[in-house]
Amino acid sequence: MRAICLNCQFCKQGTAAEPCRRCINLSGKYDCFIPLENTEESIPIEKAPDNVNHPVHYQGKYECIDEMIALFGVDAVRCFCMCNVYKYRFRADRKNGPEDIEKAEWYMEKLMELNQEAKHEKADC
Structure with a gap:
C-alpha cells in the first residue's frame, strides 16, 4: 500500500514509503501517514531537494560556486572548498550527519577539479 506523510510534503524529507524521523517524532506515531488509495485525490509526491549537489538556496541563473569563481578567482574558491571540507567533516556528528559528509565529499571533488x-593551465603556458 502506497502512502505519504502529509507533514513530509512540507519538510520534503519523507518518502512515499515512510515519513521522516522528524515527522514521526512530532506525532510519536504514524497518524499523519495517509494511504493514497484512501484519498479522493492523489497527493503529489515530489522528489526531495538535493541539498548536496544542487541546493535550492544556491540556484539562480548560474550556480553559486561558478559565480564565486568569476568574482573571486579560482585560488580563493579553492581555499573556500578546503575550509568547507574541514567544516562539514568537523560538525557532521553534531549536525546533519551523512548529509554533511556528502557535502564534504562534494567540496573535496570540486577542490580536486x-x-x-x-x-592543465600551467602545462599550457
Missing part, C-alpha cells in the same frame, strides 16, 4: 584545471 579546480586543482586539476590549474595543472
Whole structure:
C-alpha cells in the first residue's frame, strides 16, 4: 500500500514509503501517514531537494560556486572548498550527519577539479 506523510510534503524529507524521523517524532506515531488509495485525490509526491549537489538556496541563473569563481578567482574558491571540507567533516556528528559528509565529499571533488584545471593551465603556458 502506497502512502505519504502529509507533514513530509512540507519538510520534503519523507518518502512515499515512510515519513521522516522528524515527522514521526512530532506525532510519536504514524497518524499523519495517509494511504493514497484512501484519498479522493492523489497527493503529489515530489522528489526531495538535493541539498548536496544542487541546493535550492544556491540556484539562480548560474550556480553559486561558478559565480564565486568569476568574482573571486579560482585560488580563493579553492581555499573556500578546503575550509568547507574541514567544516562539514568537523560538525557532521553534531549536525546533519551523512548529509554533511556528502557535502564534504562534494567540496573535496570540486577542490580536486579546480586543482586539476590549474595543472592543465600551467602545462599550457
